[in-house]
Amino acid sequence: MFILDLSSRGVKILANFQSQFMTLTLGGLSLGFIYVLIALGYTMVYGVLRMINFANSEIFMFGTFAAIIVIRDIFNFTQQSEPATGFRLVFILICALLGSMFLSGIISILLELVAYRRLRNRGANKLAPLISAIGMSIVFAEFVRIITDSRYVGSPRVMEKSSLATFFGADIRLDNTIVVVAGFILYIILQQFVQRTRLGKAIRAVSMNEEAAKLMGVNLNAVISGTFLIGGLMTGAAGFFYILKYENTVFSIGFELGLAAFTAAILGGIGNIKGAFYGGVTLGLLETYASFFLGTQWKAVTVFLVLVIVLYFRPNGVFGEAITQTRA
Amino acid sequence: MFNLRDWGADLWDRSNRLTRILIAVLSVALAASLPLLGGTFLNTPVAEYESVLVFPIAIFVIMALGLNIVIGKSGLLDLGYVAFFAIGAYTMGFLGTKTGLNSWEILPIGIAMAMFAGLILGVPALRLRGDYLAIITLGFGEIVRITALNLNVIGGPNGIVGIPTPPTIFGLEYTFDNHRLYYWTFLIIILITIWMIRRLSVRRGGRAWESIRQDEDAAELMGVPTFRYKIWAFVLGASVGGAAGVLYASKTLFISPDNFTLQVSILILACVIFGGMGNIWGVILGAVVLGYLPDRIRFLSDARLLVFGLVLVLMMNLRPDGVLPRKKREKALPTKDSNE
Numbered sequence: 144m145f146i147l148d149l150s151s152r153g154v155k156i157l158a159n160f161q162s163q164f165m166t167l168t169l170g171g172l173s174l175g176f177i178y179v180l181i182a183l184g185y186t187m188v189y190g191v192l193r194m195i196n197f198a199n200s201e202i203f204m205f206g207t208f209a210a211i212i213v214i215r216d217i218f219n220f221t222q223q224s225e226p227a228t229g230f231r232l233v234f235i236l237i238c239a240l241l242g243s244m245f246l247s248g249i250i251s252i253l254l255e256l257v258a259y260r261r262l263r264n265r266g267a268n269k270l271a272p273l274i275s276a277i278g279m280s281i282v283f284a285e286f287v288r289i290i291t292d293s294r295y296v297g298s299p300r301v302m303e304k305s306s307l308a309t310f311f312g313a314d315i316r317l318d319n320t321i322v323v324v325a326g327f328i329l330y331i332i333l334q335q336f337v338q339r340t341r342l343g344k345a346i347r348a349v350s351m352n353e354e355a356a357k358l359m360g361v362n363l364n365a366v367i368s369g370t371f372l373i374g375g376l377m378t379g380a381a382g383f384f385y386i387l388k389y390e391n392t393v394f395s396i397g398f399e400l401g402l403a404a405f406t407a408a409i410l411g412g413i414g415n416i417k418g419a420f421y422g423g424v425t426l427g428l429l430e431t432y433a434s435f436f437l438g439t440q441w442k443a444v445t446v447f448l449v450l451v452i453v454l455y456f457r458p459n460g461v462f463g464e465a466i467t468q469t470r471a
Numbered sequence: 472m473f474n475l476r477d478w479g480a481d482l483w484d485r486s487n488r489l490t491r492i493l494i495a496v497l498s499v500a501l502a503a504s505l506p507l508l509g510g511t512f513l514n515t516p517v518a519e520y521e522s523v524l525v526f527p528i529a530i531f532v533i534m535a536l537g538l539n540i541v542i543g544k545s546g547l548l549d550l551g552y553v554a555f556f557a558i559g560a561y562t563m564g565f566l567g568t569k570t571g572l573n574s575w576e577i578l579p580i581g582i583a584m585a586m587f588a589g590l591i592l593g594v595p596a597l598r599l600r601g602d603y604l605a606i607i608t609l610g611f612g613e614i615v616r617i618t619a620l621n622l623n624v625i626g627g628p629n630g631i632v633g634i635p636t637p638p639t640i641f642g643l644e645y646t647f648d649n650h651r652l653y654y655w656t657f658l659i660i661i662l663i664t665i666w667m668i669r670r671l672s673v674r675r676g677g678r679a680w681e682s683i684r685q686d687e688d689a690a691e692l693m694g695v696p697t698f699r700y701k702i703w704a705f706v707l708g709a710s711v712g713g714a715a716g717v718l719y720a721s722k723t724l725f726i727s728p729d730n731f732t733l734q735v736s737i738l739i740l741a742c743v744i745f746g747g748m749g750n751i752w753g754v755i756l757g758a759v760v761l762g763y764l765p766d767r768i769r770f771l772s773d774a775r776l777l778v779f780g781l782v783l784v785l786m787m788n789l790r791p792d793g794v795l796p797r798k799k800r801e802k803a804l805p806t807k808d809s810n811e
Contacts, residue, residue: 195605258784267791270548273605274744277737278783285777398733402613405606413603440621447610454603455595 160435165313167431173319173388175427176326177381181404182411182419183333184251184378190350190414191370194269197276198254200401201283202247202375206382207392208287209246211298213239214386220299232302236321236387239301243383244376251375252368254279260364280397288394297391322384329380330420333373337416342369350414402443403430406450412460421462479752502658506651521650523763529657530719531762535742535754536664537711542740543749543797544668544677545704546684547597548605550736551612554592555585555709557731559716561619564631564726574637574721578714585713586706588615593705597698612736620728630727637721645721653722660718664711665751671707680704684749734776741779745786747793756795 160167181203188196214220218235227235258275306314337343345366348356357363385400386392403426411422426446433445453461486494506521534556541549562581566572572580596607620628636645643652671677679700682690691697720726738761746757790796 258787261788262791265791267787270542270546270744270748271787271791273548274740275784275787277740278780278787281737281780282777282784285774285780289774289777402606402610406610409603409606440617443610443617444614447614450610451595451607454599454607458598458603 156436162312163435165311167435168428169310169313169315169319171428171431172424173322173326173384173427174431175424176323177384177388177400177423178404178407178427179330179420179423180326180377180381180384181400182408182423183330183416184374184381185405185408186413186416186419187346187370187374187377189408191346191367192259193414194259194272195276195405196254196371196374197273198258198280198283199251199374199378200397200404201280202251202254202378202397203382203385203400203404204284204287204392204394204397205250206243206247206379207386207396208296208382209243209379210239210383210386211296211392213242214301215299217242218301220301222297222299224299226303227301228303235301239386240325240380240383243386244379247379247382248372248375250283251371251378255368255371259367263367284394284397291394293394295391295393298386300390301387318387322388326380326384329377333377334416336373342366346370346373403446406446409460410450410453412462415460415462418460418462422460499662503655506654521654522648525650525653525657525722526719527762528759529654529661530715530722531739531742531758532661532755533657533664533715533718534712534739535746535758536661536668536751537708537715538739538743539708539749539751539754540668540671540680540704540711541708542743543754544672544684545680545701547701547704549608549705549708550605550733550740551608551610551615552708552712552739553731553733553735554608554612554615555588555712556716556719556735557615557619557728558585558588559713560720560726560730561625561631561716562713563717563720564634565625567634567721568631573635574717575640577721578717581717582710582713585709585716589706589709590702593702597701597705609733609736612731612733616728616731616733619731626727628728630725630729631720632725634720634724634726636724657718660714664714668751676700676703741783744793745783747795747797749797750793750795753793753795753797757793 181199184199184202185196188194188199214235217238226232254276258279259272262272262275302317304316304318306316307320308315337346345356345361346369348359348361349363349366349370353363356366381400381404385396404423407422407426408419409422410426411418411420413419429449430442430446434442437445483491483494506524534552537555538549538552541547541552559581562584563574563577566577566580567574592608592611596604596611599607619625619630625631637656639645645652679690679695679697682693682695683697683700687697719730723730739758742757742761743754744757745761746755747753786793
């Protein structure tokens with residue numbers, strides 16, 4: 144009887160899943176692109192320094208707040224105001240995106256100066272910069288917590304979240320579409336930047352061999368600052384997209400999303416730009432499906448278990464590290 | 472600058488057996504008499520001095536010593552150490568309320584559970600390099616907390632109430648406000664832990680950890696089975712964390728998932744690094760200072776953690792190796808003319 148009951152429940156959930164499948168997939172995809180951009184922040188810094196940037200999650204947090212500040216305080220949106228349309232909307236969205244990227248980029252450079260540079264130049268042990276980065280991440284999060292009084296900060300709605308079309312019974316919502324399309328464009332831009340520009344070339348050189356790059360006349364400090372800037376810009380953009388999709392933020396948002404995004408980066412293979420992309424998308428989908436089947440409270444557990452299993456079979460992530468210098 | 476660490480090591484090296492025993496007995500006696508020495512001026516705004524000695528200080532010292540095996544001795548960055556603490560505490564809470572077992576019987580079970588968890592986590596995680604390990608352990612710490620939060624068998628968000636106190640031994644009765652007795656019990660555990668770590672440090676395991684910490688590739692090439700010793704370090708660290716958890720639960724008599732947040736992991740990590748990674752005395756100093764300070768500076772109330780983060784950044788920039796760093800490598804070499 145019990146088994147019958149369980150199986151009928153299972154069938155019900157499955158049928159439900161089938162009807163919801165496209166909606167879940169589209170939502171998961173846009174969440175995935177937010178992860179992609181944060182994961183790019185982790186992966187850029189890791190590729191160059193071989194070090195996790197623990198404060199990247201707080202850089203994301205600053206990005207979300209910057210987007211709200213631009214929308215609410217510069218364009219004077221309130222909860223009651225009419226959603227913008229047409230060119231005005233595009234203009235506002237671009238301004239908010241640039242605002243998020245700008246603030247996050249600045250904070251990211253600042254972070255490198257305070258937490259990494261001095262220790263690197265002193266040749267301190269490898270744990271020291273990690274701890275100072277954790278220290279900075281506590282400082283950032285606490286600073287914002289005190290300012291916002293630990294409250295959630297909501298963003299006024301800038302646009303109607305109208306459905307553009309339906310696709311197998313699922314609404315293709317405007318906000319999700321923007322996140323996916325813009326996120327993909329940013330990813331392509333970053334990839335081309337690293338492949339084609341002078342700074343991109345220098346970043347790749349440093350990530351392959353720091354010493355050799357230095358001998359070839361690469362200005363190490365400038366390149367590392369540049370890497371932090373680029374990583375910060377990507378993470379900041381993720382902050383804006385998060386606000387567009389979820390419309391609120393809190394001081395600890397970085398911790399929640401940062402852990403997931405880092406998981407995504409590892410899943411794909413950290414230090415590898417392509418890895419961040421596939422890892423992020425996979426994780427976004429996986430998380431959304433897992434929340435559907437097991438409930439949101441087990442979301443983090445599922446993600447973590449997947450990570451452990453993947454790492455057990457492929458210690459360098461699915462796509463491996465960009466550099467083949469790995470340990471068994 | 473006056474180097475306390477080297478002065479202490481020198482004193483110890485120069486002393487003969489009798490003096491060493493004397494020093495050891497004196498320091499133990501001093502530590503044991505701490506609850507009797509302090510005055511009311513040491514009370515913190517939230518608790519009186521004697522209870523602060525038990526928690527957070529004594530518990531922090533035990534945990535920091537355990538984490539020191541993992542981070543300080545073998546250089547593995549564990550950011551989810553609170554998981555083992557939580558597992559120990561929940562073992563105590565669950566078995567203590569559901570079965571008739573008492574604290575001393577649960578202690579080995581809690582330690583075994585924590586070691587088992589360490590093994591389960593360590594086998595996949597320790598195949599990875601340091602930074603991956605950091606994030607996996609961090610995730611693990613969160614997972615344990617989330618699981619505790621969502622499992623109703625162990626109280627869910629309400630936690631476990633009414634955990635029994637340890638039974639009376641030698642006519643000494645453990646009551647909730649008998650802080651001295653708890654302190655002395657914990658002190659014995661601390662001494663056992665210190666003894667264990669000191670014995671291990673000079674043996675094969677300790678030397679293997681040291682080599683792994685300094686250069687894992689070189690150690691591997693020299694024939695050190697690095698993976699096995701890393702697992703050992705991890706599991707031993709976990710066992711100490713589990714013991715701390717059992718003791719904590721049988722002292723506070725109430726646990727909930729809120730006691731086991733990431734902040735605890737970070738705080739213990741800070742104790743280890745603030746005091747001086749790898750050096751037992753530095754770690755103890757770090758735990759005492761960081762266990763006592765946050766309550767003491769409660770007048771900063773809201774900015775407490777902010778200040779804490781700043782201190783972490785400043786400390787790392789000024790003294791990357793901690794207040795009492797481990798003995799310098801040169802000290803072990805016969806020539807002394809290569810000072811800096």
